[in-house]
Amino acid sequence: MIEIQRRGLLLVMSSPSGAGKTTLSRRLLAADANITMSVSVTTRAPRPGEVNGKDYHFISQRDFAKLRDAGDLLEYAEVFGNFYGTPKKPVVDALQAGRDVLFDIDWQGTQQLAQAMEGDLVRIFILPPSAEELRERLIRRAQDSSSTVAKRMAKAADEISHWPEYDYVIVNEDIIIAAAQIDAILSAERLRRHRRVGLTQFVRDLTKNL
Numbered sequence: 208m209i210e211i212q213r214r215g216l217l218l219v220m221s222s223p224s225g226a227g228k229t230t231l232s233r234r235l236l237a238a239d240a241n242i243t244m245s246v247s248v249t250t251r252a253p254r255p256g257e258v259n260g261k262d263y264h265f266i267s268q269r270d271f272a273k274l275r276d277a278g279d280l281l282e283y284a285e286v287f288g289n290f291y292g293t294p295k296k297p298v299v300d301a302l303q304a305g306r307d308v309l310f311d312i313d314w315q316g317t318q319q320l321a322q323a324m325e326g327d328l329v330r331i332f333i334l335p336p337s338a339e340e341l342r343e344r345l346i347r348r349a350q351d352s353s354s355t356v357a358k359r360m361a362k363a364a365d366e367i368s369h370w371p372e373y374d375y376v377i378v379n380e381d382i383i384i385a386a387a388q389i390d391a392i393l394s395a396e397r398l399r400r401h402r403r404v405g406l407t408q409f410v411r412d413l414t415k416n417l
């Protein structure tokens with residue numbers, strides 16, 4: 208199989224909490240060896256079952272400020288009184304090595320990432336099929352208190368209003384179909400000419416013998 212060297216891409220998936228983004232991310236990471244999750248730093252407390260270094264790097268406000276002030280974060284945001292940010296170095300290294308990075312960040316972070324590295328970015332927005340379904344999913348998840356569920360519902364409308372800023376929009380009614388749509392996006396985006404840095408050489412070699 209001919210391998211043409213390419214630059215990695217940054218795949219952003221945004222959605223209101225409860226739209227199925229986490230399930231879709233996990234599935235993609237398990238199915239595709241060339242994509243890894245960007246692990247954000249956050250000042251919020253871990254939820255039951257969350258693993259430090261895997262779900263997030265859980266850090267103090269003070270350490271967060273240090274990273275931010277040193278320019279070591281590609282983007283950051285404050286959500287519900289907690290700070291979240293994306294460490295820069297793993298992302299830059301992955302792109303150069305031709306590996307893709309998946310981001311679970313909101314619209315604020317996506318806008319900042321676009322400013323920093325627009326050409327590398329592929330943005331997918333995931334919508335729930337209906338408001339009722341979103342509410343049910345949040346309650347079923349039951350990781351959050353009922354006041355947090357209410358807050359997340361209120362925030363959903365605001366988050367959803369940013370859908371036109373994304374390259375692709377998926378309505379997650381059926382997880383199998385949504386996952387297949389994400390695979391299709393990723394396959395096509397990986398084939399984009401500007402990412403395939405090995406093409407010039409490949410075509411040069413090809414045409415030499417024509």
Ligand code: 5GP
Pocket residue numbers: 224247248251282283284286291292293311312313315316317
């Ligand atoms: P949660 O506390 O539920 O894990 O995340 C709350 C919100 O913060 C979600 O909307 C999530 O997408 C967002 N978030 C998580 N990590 C980051 C990050 O590194 N940067 C930004 N801008 N948002 C993040």
